[in-house]
Amino acid sequence: MKAVELEKSYNPKDFEDKIYQDWKTNDCFAPTEGAKDPFVIVMPPPNVTGILHMGHALNNQLQDILIRYHRMCGRPTLWVPGTDHAGIATQNVVERQLAKKGVRRQDLGREAFIEETWKVKERHHEVIVKQLEKIGCSCDWKHERFTMDDGLSRAVRESFVSLYEKGLIYKGNYLVNYCTHCGTALADDEVEYKTLEGKLYHVSYPLEDGSGSITVATTRPETMFGDVAVAVNPDDERYRHLVGRMLVLPLTDNKIPVIADNYVDMEFGTGMVKITPAHDPNDWLVGKRHNLATPNILNPDGTLNDIVPTAYRKMDVNTARKAVVKDLISGGYLKNESRHDHEVGHCYRCHNVIEPFLSEQWFVAMKSMAEMALEAWKLGKLTFYPKRWENTYSHWMENIRDWCISRQLWWGHRIPVWYCDDCGEMIVSRNDPTECSKCHSTRLSQETDVLDTWFSSWLWPFSTLGWPDDTEDMQRFFPTTTLVTAYDIIFFWVSRMIMASKEFLGQVPFKDIYITGLVRDKLGRKMSKSLGNGIDPLEVVDMYGADAMKFTLCYLAAQGQDLLIDMDSFKLGSRFANKIWNATRYLLMNLEGRNLVPIYHEHFSTFDRWMYHQMNEASKKIASAIEVYRFNDAAQTVYDLFWSDFCDWYVEASKHALSNADDSEKDRIVSVLLDVLAFQMRLLHPFVSFITEEIYQKLPNTESRIIHAEYPVWNDSLDNPQSLQHINYLQEIVKAVRTMRSELHIGVEKKLHVVIRPDKHCGELEFLTQQSSLICYFIGAANLAIDEDRTADVHSALPVSGAGFEAFIFVREALDVEHEIERLEIELEKTSVLLDTTKKKLANEKFMNNAKQEAIEKEHAKKAEFEEKIDKGTRHLHLLKRLG
RNA sequence: GGGGGGUUAGCUCAGCGGGAGAGCUCCUGCCUUACAAGCAGGCUGUCGCCAGUUCAAAUCUGGCAUCCCCCA
Numbered sequence A: 001m002k003a004v005e006l007e008k009s010y011n012p013k014d015f016e017d018k019i020y021q022d023w024k025t026n027d028c029f030a031p032t033e034g035a036k037d038p039f040v041i042v043m044p045p046p047n048v049t050g051i052l053h054m055g056h057a058l059n060n061q062l063q064d065i066l067i068r069y070h071r072m073c074g075r076p077t078l079w080v081p082g083t084d085h086a087g088i089a090t091q092n093v094v095e096r097q098l099a100k101k102g103v104r105r106q107d108l109g110r111e112a113f114i115e116e117t118w119k120v121k122e123r124h125h126e127v128i129v130k131q132l133e134k135i136g137c138s139c140d141w142k143h144e145r146f147t148m149d150d151g152l153s154r155a156v157r158e159s160f161v162s163l164y165e166k167g168l169i170y171k172g173n174y175l176v177n178y179c180t181h182c183g184t185a186l187a188d189d190e191v192e193y194k195t196l197e198g199k200l201y202h203v204s205y206p207l208e209d210g211s212g213s214i215t216v217a218t219t220r221p222e223t224m225f226g227d228v229a230v231a232v233n234p235d236d237e238r239y240r241h242l243v244g245r246m247l248v249l250p251l252t253d254n255k256i257p258v259i260a261d262n263y264v265d266m267e268f269g270t271g272m273v274k275i276t277p278a279h280d281p282n283d284w285l286v287g288k289r290h291n292l293a294t295p296n297i298l299n300p301d302g303t304l305n306d307i308v309p310t311a312y313r314k315m316d317v318n319t320a321r322k323a324v325v326k327d328l329i330s331g332g333y334l335k336n337e338s339r340h341d342h343e344v345g346h347c348y349r350c351h352n353v354i355e356p357f358l359s360e361q362w363f364v365a366m367k368s369m370a371e372m373a374l375e376a377w378k379l380g381k382l383t384f385y386p387k388r389w390e391n392t393y394s395h396w397m398e399n400i401r402d403w404c405i406s407r408q409l410w411w412g413h414r415i416p417v418w419y420c421d422d423c424g425e426m427i428v429s430r431n432d433p434t435e436c437s438k439c440h441s442t443r444l445s446q447e448t449d450v451l452d453t454w455f456s457s458w459l460w461p462f463s464t465l466g467w468p469d470d471t472e473d474m475q476r477f478f479p480t481t482t483l484v485t486a487y488d489i490i491f492f493w494v495s496r497m498i499m500a501s502k503e504f505l506g507q508v509p510f511k512d513i514y515i516t517g518l519v520r521d522k523l524g525r526k527m528s529k530s531l532g533n534g535i536d537p538l539e540v541v542d543m544y545g546a547d548a549m550k551f552t553l554c555y556l557a558a559q560g561q562d563l564l565i566d567m568d569s570f571k572l573g574s575r576f577a578n579k580i581w582n583a584t585r586y587l588l589m590n591l592e593g594r595n596l597v598p599i600y601h602e603h604f605s606t607f608d609r610w611m612y613h614q615m616n617e618a619s620k621k622i623a624s625a626i627e628v629y630r631f632n633d634a635a636q637t638v639y640d641l642f643w644s645d646f647c648d649w650y651v652e653a654s655k656h657a658l659s660n661a662d663d664s665e666k667d668r669i670v671s672v673l674l675d676v677l678a679f680q681m682r683l684l685h686p687f688v689s690f691i692t693e694e695i696y697q698k699l700p701n702t703e704s705r706i707i708h709a710e711y712p713v714w715n716d717s718l719d720n721p722q723s724l725q726h727i728n729y730l731q732e733i734v735k736a737v738r739t740m741r742s743e744l745h746i747g748v749e750k751k752l753h754v755v756i757r758p759d760k761h762c763g764e765l766e767f768l769t770q771q772s773s774l775i776c777y778f779i780g781a782a783n784l785a786i787d788e789d790r791t792a793d794v795h796s797a798l799p800v801s802g803a804g805f806e807a808f809i810f811v812r813e814a815l816d817v818e819h820e821i822e823r824l825e826i827e828l829e830k831t832s833v834l835l836d837t838t839k840k841k842l843a844n845e846k847f848m849n850n851a852k853q854e855a856i857e858k859e860h861a862k863k864a865e866f867e868e869k870i871d872k873g874t875r876h877l878h879l880l881k882r883l884g
Numbered sequence B: 001g002g003g004g005g006g007u008u009a010g011c012u013c014a015g016c017g018g019g020a021g022a023g024c025u026c027c028u029g030c031c032u033u034a035c036a037a038g039c040a041g042g043c044u045g046u047c048g049c050c051a052g053u054u055c056a057a058a059u060c061u062g063g064c065a066u067c068c069c070c071c072a
Helices: A016-025 A054-072 A087-100 A110-134 A150-165 A221-226 A281-289 A317-330 A367-378 A389-398 A472-477 A487-505 A537-544 A546-556 A567-589 A606-627 A631-659 A663-684 A689-698 A721-743 A765-779 A818-843 A845-850 A853-883
Strands: A039-042 A077-080 A169-179 A184-186 A191-206 A213-218 A229-232 A246-248 A255-260 A272-275 A334-347 A354-364 A383-385 A417-420 A426-428 A444-446 A482-486 A512-516 A752-758 A781-786 A798-802 A805-810
Touching: A016 A110, A016 A689, A039 A054, A039 A482, A054 A077, A054 A482, A054 A512, A054 A537, A054 A546, A054 A606, A054 A631, A087 A110, A110 A537, A150 A169, A150 A426, A150 A487, A184 A354, A191 A221, A191 A246, A191 A317, A213 A221, A213 A272, A221 A317, A229 A281, A272 A281, A317 A334, A334 A354, A367 A389, A367 A487, A383 A389, A389 A487, A482 A487, A487 A512, A537 A546, A537 A567, A546 A567, A546 A631, A546 A689, A567 A631, A567 A663, A567 A689, A606 A631, A606 A663, A606 A721, A606 A765, A631 A663, A631 A765, A663 A689, A721 A752, A721 A765, A721 A798, A721 A805, A721 A818, A752 A765, A765 A781, A798 A853, A818 A845, A818 A853, A845 A853
Parallel strands: A039 A077, A229 A255, A383 A512, A482 A512, A752 A781
Antiparallel strands: A169 A184, A169 A354, A191 A213, A191 A334, A229 A272, A246 A255, A417 A426, A417 A444, A752 A805, A798 A805
8 A cells, every 4th residue: 555645744733623624514523322321511601702711721621521532432422512691791891892982882772782782792602613613622513502592591581480489589678799880789709809908997976965976997988978876896895885875977967876786896996886787788787687777878880879968979989988088087077097908899890899789689599409409419419529629519508698680781681570560560470471460551661680690501501401391402411411610610600500400400410520720820820811911722722733732731630730831831732742643654654565454463562462551551541530530640641652652662663673574564563553553543532632533534444533433441352461561671671771871972873782681580581582683673782692691701791780680781992981880889879778778677577567468578579679789780880890 | 717729850740658750941962764843861859847647658637837719
């Protein structure tokens, strides 16, 4: 046959796109029919208006590895891709775009704004899909979903109405976290707390009867217009007499009482706290206990409203604070101000300060769902990898708070609630009602708020499969198998999916949860736009190829560890891919004039048996690594197998074999080489998908696509520990001679005369004799004698030794053996220290009594080995000294 | 305040009870007709500190230091 030509250098751009399109157009990602247990992943949906970052790349490429591995193992696999509508983020994106044209969303009106948003969504969606394709995700695009698709919207309605009917959704006037910038309420966990430098103001509040004043300490003096009381601790002797007295609120005519409440920390500030229920969560609780009023002093845009004195109206909070402080000073009320750092909530989307804000919102009562979700975990239905995240999960579930799900946005699922304009009846309905259920009026208005985006994504594992309908997909693929995600959304998403799934389907949505590390820069900083330290996955693909990126990320993805990377990190994967390319290129060059012949194991050389043994071992290691999501172990296994075993030894040995073989033996060698290569391509495919597909299809000994080839599994008949022992022994000898050569600067051009004296107890004489020509090739010897009894002429040679052999190198020129003597002396010194340690152990009664039998045997073996080494070393030292 | 994680070769990290490892870097020698993105060698470590458990500790326990997360 003809040699197969491969481009001289590895260039992933030549084939990655082409192969992806081939897979996609031939529906290679669809789940196969089959009786086996399906393997199912739902992709964490990226924000549709976002851009994929390195975290997404990591996440999705690990999912791809799992999917490809299980697909090749013959399980029907389904990987559901999709995007979410990201209410706040998307609305912000569109509003920013409009702002450039000087248009506010209010100018457009709700309907036109939403229409505009859909257009933006479509554009961004294309970009996201393209990115996922570029990085090689083998997800089933026919199953792609968007959280605002009709089906998923129906799921949202179903879940809302069903929870409402069960009494788990309620509406009420509560203090919520409100982002004045985004103009919406947020859930508690959507608030990020940061320490800010602030001030603690001591403000005096006069007693109403003019008999004096008290002093409160506050960080937010501008909220004083919402004060309804001043509280002291009931145990505080200093203030007990004041409880029940009335105070005049400075800068106003308001009168407020002094009350007693345990919440007050006597040690903090003055021990007197102003109570502002509508603007502080703790005060809110105090107010509830004491039945206090809840005056709200803010407008939704964060400015002060008409409750406050005229002078401060329409000021934003910061301006108002300055003004109030100034007026308190001039009124003589400000006693003191000091620096005070405190925790301030910020919006997780826009990073502006969050205001506690009293407003009418919708909530989900979480307690019963959390209990079910916790129970499922306790029963072992869920496993987190790494395990420690289970603490985070259970802690959150045990301390769950009700979930504020209403958002004052336009983009999203509008809450399925209608109010009758005539009788005020509230209608909660799965379908848009046409008339009031009570008075039959047709004048109905839908609730203006939309739902939290997470209220749709918490249904993702089943809404994407067709729920609430009992679809074939639901029957076949739910519950899913594994979820792969980052730890920053365990609360937002993972926990809630488990709760929703238990609530609506009575099952957990997935069995395993693999939590990836975070991708950081080399300084350990999170990659972010503001720092400008992000790496664009597409740039990596452009520079090194998708395979290089995937392999590198996988190699670095140690369970539970963050990944610190820079652009250069990807050279690891790139070099590996290049190595695969070139090794293949070499093999294919050798096809010229050859015939492929059937492979018979009984004709295998020791090297052949060893290679299959190693590949077999690797398949076992990979399987057990993937089983417990140890991606880096799996990657390292294929890397070492291909590079160290295959390229460095097996291929090198094959060069020698080929040059000394007749035609039929050459045919056999080449056929085996191709089989070994194809075997490894299959092992490698999940980790470097494109290059393995490209190569596989070029191999004359393979059919069809590798994506559906069978993954190698442990095969008893390939197990051959004896070949491993033989080859290890051979490698030891080769390395020892090479080291000596290198140490003494004996160039490769100098062909040596070498004598190898295997130790008699090793029983390797026959094997070595068989391999002598190959050993000559490896060590660059002109001739080689293998002789167990050789003693006569070795005095004039350079001696080297290793476990089970001595070797003697004859060189004509006098060489600088001093260096070698020194090296050997150091070696001897080290070895005798090791021998001492071992001897001491064996002489230690406690060790002999307590240690495992294996450990004792190991020590005996070590002792023998060290003694042998010292014996040989000592003799060789004498020889060397005589030479010198 | 509570919880979690890191600390191993110059850098990035594996290893997590029985002789200190990988990749990159560095040094030496090689363009050996697959690959210089390569080949053959080599150097490098009080495994953060202090105690304890154990015959045996980088590995388990406790404390300390330090850095980083999360929650309140």
